[in-house]
Amino acid sequence: MGRKENLSLEEFATAPRKQAAANVVDTVQEEQSARPSELSINPSDGESDRRQEARKALRRVKRERVKGENFFVNVNLDRRTKRRLKLASFNAETSMQAIIEAAILKYLDELGA
Numbered sequence: 001m002g003r004k005e006n007l008s009l010e011e012f013a014t015a016p017r018k019q020a021a022a023n024v025v026d027t028v029q030e031e032q033s034a035r036p037s038e039l040s041i042n043p044s045d046g047e048s049d050r051r052q053e054a055r056k057a058l059r060r061v062k063r064e065r066v067k068g069e070n071f072f073v074n075v076n077l078d079r080r081t082k083r084r085l086k087l088a089s090f091n092a093e094t095s096m097q098a099i100i101e102a103a104i105l106k107y108l109d110e111l112g113a
Helices: 020-034 045-067 079-091 096-111
Strands: none
Touching: 079 096
């Protein structure tokens, strides 16, 4: 093992390249061009009404989701304050986040903002 061995590319066993994948893609493209487009068929009135109602419902859901969106705020705390917060959350059996949210709301209410 002390000397470097030079290996040529022919000494490595390689698998032959697959031609099947390329043939499948060509076949699918030929089939799509041979048959008429499904989009050219006009949907019935009932189906278009259902699609339109589904679109409206999706928009409503998206609007509601944006209304209830939460936003995150990062706060740098010194070690002592973080330890006190963690202990308070343990003693009150609530999350640190709930305590911070309540403190912010109380502060803003007192400030009148």
